[in-house]
Amino acid sequence: MASLRDAFKSKIANLREDVDRLVAEHGDKVIGESTVAQAYGGMRGLKCMVCDTSIVSPEKGLILRGRPLSELTHLSPEQTFFLLLTGDEPDEAQSKDLQTELAARSDVPGYVFDTIKAQPTSSHPMAVLTMAILALEDKSKFRARYNDGMTKNEYWEPALEDSLDLIAKMPTIAAAVYRTRYELGDLIDRDPNLDWSANLTHMMGVPDTTGTLGDLTRLYLMIHADHEGGNVSANLCHTAGSALSDPYYSVAAGLCGLAGPLHGLANQECLRFHLGIMERFGKLPTKQELHDYAWEVLKSGRVIPGFGHAVLRDTDPRYTALHDFAMKACPDAELFKLADLMYEVVPGVLTEHGKAKNVNPNVDALSGVLLYQYGVTQPRFYTAIFGVSRALGMLAQLVINRAMRTPITRPKSVSTAWIKNQVGAK
Numbered sequence: 001m002a003s004l005r006d007a008f009k010s011k012i013a014n015l016r017e018d019v020d021r022l023v024a025e026h027g028d029k030v031i032g033e034s035t036v037a038q039a040y041g042g043m044r045g046l047k048c049m050v051c052d053t054s055i056v057s058p059e060k061g062l063i064l065r066g067r068p069l070s071e072l073t074h075l076s077p078e079q080t081f082f083l084l085l086t087g088d089e090p091d092e093a094q095s096k097d098l099q100t101e102l103a104a105r106s107d108v109p110g111y112v113f114d115t116i117k118a119q120p121t122s123s124h125p126m127a128v129l130t131m132a133i134l135a136l137e138d139k140s141k142f143r144a145r146y147n148d149g150m151t152k153n154e155y156w157e158p159a160l161e162d163s164l165d166l167i168a169k170m171p172t173i174a175a176a177v178y179r180t181r182y183e184l185g186d187l188i189d190r191d192p193n194l195d196w197s198a199n200l201t202h203m204m205g206v207p208d209t210t211g212t213l214g215d216l217t218r219l220y221l222m223i224h225a226d227h228e229g230g231n232v233s234a235n236l237c238h239t240a241g242s243a244l245s246d247p248y249y250s251v252a253a254g255l256c257g258l259a260g261p262l263h264g265l266a267n268q269e270c271l272r273f274h275l276g277i278m279e280r281f282g283k284l285p286t287k288q289e290l291h292d293y294a295w296e297v298l299k300s301g302r303v304i305p306g307f308g309h310a311v312l313r314d315t316d317p318r319y320t321a322l323h324d325f326a327m328k329a330c331p332d333a334e335l336f337k338l339a340d341l342m343y344e345v346v347p348g349v350l351t352e353h354g355k356a357k358n359v360n361p362n363v364d365a366l367s368g369v370l371l372y373q374y375g376v377t378q379p380r381f382y383t384a385i386f387g388v389s390r391a392l393g394m395l396a397q398l399v400i401n402r403a404m405r406t407p408i409t410r411p412k413s414v415s416t417a418w419i420k421n422q423v424g425a426k
């Protein structure tokens with residue numbers, strides 16, 4: 001049985017050889033072009049970076065290591081990290097080994113809790129989570145080894161060490177942010193009998209009234225882990241890491257992007273949107289009422305959170321995974337019924353509106369509803385839970401990039417005057 005480290009190590013030589021040959025033999029071949037619209041339009045669709053952990057197909061959605069998400073939702077988040085990093089699903093012994101390793105690394109130094117407690121309760125949980133991760137940076141083995149001198153070939157080893165340390169501590173840190181930020185009393189110790197996911201909600205102090213809280217947490221943390229390389233959080237982590245900023249800095253950079261309302265914060269916005277509707281109508285609205293309200297929102301210049309996507313052009317399979325779960329766990333919950341009503345009404349309204357390229361729901365249309373239903377009733381915390389999960393994907397990508405000796409990111413920017421000159425515009 002090879003541990004995660006050995007399993008990944010055994011792949012590196014082949015990966016390097018493969019890519020070195022590809023670049024040597026085909027380095028000058030064109031794989032895409034960039035247009036003026038892309039340069040001004042958030043580089044949408046521009047093929048200029050590599051990510052082997054997952055891809056997002058506009059029609060099929062998330063595909064992890066060549067397999068659609070729908071085939072993989074049985075995996076725990078830790079097993080997903082193994083898969084993302086090595087390309088292989090871990091066997092039972094490897095899964096157990098990784099669990100044990102994460103448990104052994106889970107202690108968080110006291111000064112990290114002090115950092116969390118020092119922030120005012122007005123601070124957003126994402127800001128506090130990011131600060132807490134930066135407080136841990138002094139423990140970076142990557143930075144220590146770099147300062148001592150190491151070759152490029154060795155970068156991946158301390159990068160993986162830092163990644164495992166950080167992943168192991170993320171639930172404890174996030175739970176401390178939650179309990180401190182919402183003044184819920186003393187911090188709760190990790191339960192050695194629970195896995196990485198279940199420990200997060202256990203340490204948050206969320207009561208498990210149905211015995212299925214662990215299942216929801218595992219699913220939530222699994223489906224949010226990775227979404228190829230170009231999304232804001234993964235891209236920011238990648239760019240910071242390419243400068244050889246260590247994994248703590250790099251994940252913090254990614255989380256700062258995740259905190260934006262068009263990206264990870266959409267889950268908070270979406271739940272607030274749902275609660276706002278319930279408050280306004282005092283009951284489940286009729287289809288007509290929801291239709292009119294959606295139009296009111298659009299006319300006021302706001303977006304309808306939980307719908308649309310930069311890459312997807314169909315219903316997000318992460319939404320489908322959560323929907324399947326909700327159908328079993330809370331089919332009669334009012335908020336779930338509202339989410340279903342939104343699914344019936346909003347795509348039509350967005351189609352009439354005529355702007356959004358994708359009128360279907362994304363993961364955020366349901367993720368907050370489920371958390372709320374299970375007793376996590378503070379929407380501002382939702383993105384922090386997303387962050388715990390997204391750290392897995394960001395770090396798998398980062399370790400692979402250090403193993404592949406990926407150089408510093410430095411695309412070329414051009415000026416508007418240059419573009420005008422280039423295309424012959426006045």
Ligand code: CMX
Nearest residue numbers: 262263266303304305306307308309310355356357358362
């Ligand atoms: N409500 C209203 N308008 C929307 C919309 C929505 N849900 N989705 C897209 N549009 C609008 C855009 O704002 C844009 O308008 P302008 O031309 O006036 O700027 C137009 O439709 C075209 O946008 P697009 O090309 O379809 O989508 P983008 O790639 O620009 O943006 C996204 C993608 C996700 C930011 C956008 O769909 C949105 O704001 N959705 C709501 C927020 C949300 O749910 N975000 C979560 C994304 C999930 C994830 O990060 O994985």
